[in-house]
Amino acid sequence: MLLGTIGIVGVSALSSSGHPVSAVVGAAAAVAVYWAVMRHVARRSTPEIAPKSAVPYAAVGIVLGVVLIAASMLMVMTEFSFAPAPGDVTAIVGSMVVIQLWAAVTEELIFRGLLLQALERLCGSGPALAITAALFGLLHLLNPGATLWSSFAIAVEAGVLLGAAFLWRRNLWLVIGLHFAWNTSVSLLGIPVSGHEAAGVLITQPTGPDLLTGGAFGIEASIVPIVVSLVLATPMLIAARRRGNLVPWRRR
Numbered sequence: 001m002l003l004g005t006i007g008i009v010g011v012s013a014l015s016s017s018g019h020p021v022s023a024v025v026g027a028a029a030a031v032a033v034y035w036a037v038m039r040h041v042a043r044r045s046t047p048e049i050a051p052k053s054a055v056p057y058a059a060v061g062i063v064l065g066v067v068l069i070a071a072s073m074l075m076v077m078t079e080f081s082f083a084p085a086p087g088d089v090t091a092i093v094g095s096m097v098v099i100q101l102w103a104a105v106t107e108e109l110i111f112r113g114l115l116l117q118a119l120e121r122l123c124g125s126g127p128a129l130a131i132t133a134a135l136f137g138l139l140h141l142l143n144p145g146a147t148l149w150s151s152f153a154i155a156v157e158a159g160v161l162l163g164a165a166f167l168w169r170r171n172l173w174l175v176i177g178l179h180f181a182w183n184t185s186v187s188l189l190g191i192p193v194s195g196h197e198a199a200g201v202l203i204t205q206p207t208g209p210d211l212l213t214g215g216a217f218g219i220e221a222s223i224v225p226i227v228v229s230l231v232l233a234t235p236m237l238i239a240a241r242r243r244g245n246l247v248p249w250r251r252r
Contacts, residue, residue, distance in 0.1 A: 001118035003041055005110055007033040012106045020095060023102035034109045048113065048172045057169065061177025064165070068178075068232060069185040072225040079208025085190055089201050096187050096200070104180035111136055112166040112175050124249035125167055125240075133159025143195035143217075150214070150221040154194065157220060157229040164233035167240040192218035
């Protein structure tokens, strides 16, 4: 866990310039670091990143991510104003897709790939899910405009949902696809992603209460996606238990 996290954070830092080519290389390097650490340090195979499962599982994850954001936005659409953004739409979309792919790959390899699985071996799936979700939320306190509420929201929406998705199928491409589609959809709408301003294809401004719109932090601080994410995560955890994918709680 420690070696993998240091390695992935390292290649992530080296590829954080924002240039599309650097982002693609950085994402590929992060996957390579994860594989090398699991293969040569943990000494186990890595079915969770098997190349043959990448496209089908990532596609499922992308659908789930789009459903999450679409359902959330449809419920609060009247609480926003929308206007077309200037600029080349193709360039905006292409750049956004590459950058968000880099972010999704690196974050999921660390949190659901390394941390969640390592903590499972120590204390079981339930505590591991809770700890990684809380940590994911706390780290987002460093983001612009973050509050305790926004960090709680991130812990539930991202920490619980993405953790549940991984436990459901034991596949990192699934959670990478979900994370990628989530961030990309929000960015293209011109809504801040976890407090970070996004230059999307629309200029979107909240006009309703922060509890519904998320305010300056973005839709992720809205109560609506919290509810939607729990609706998605609950059947995933039930299915994970039925499939025998959960590690029992271990008392130490």
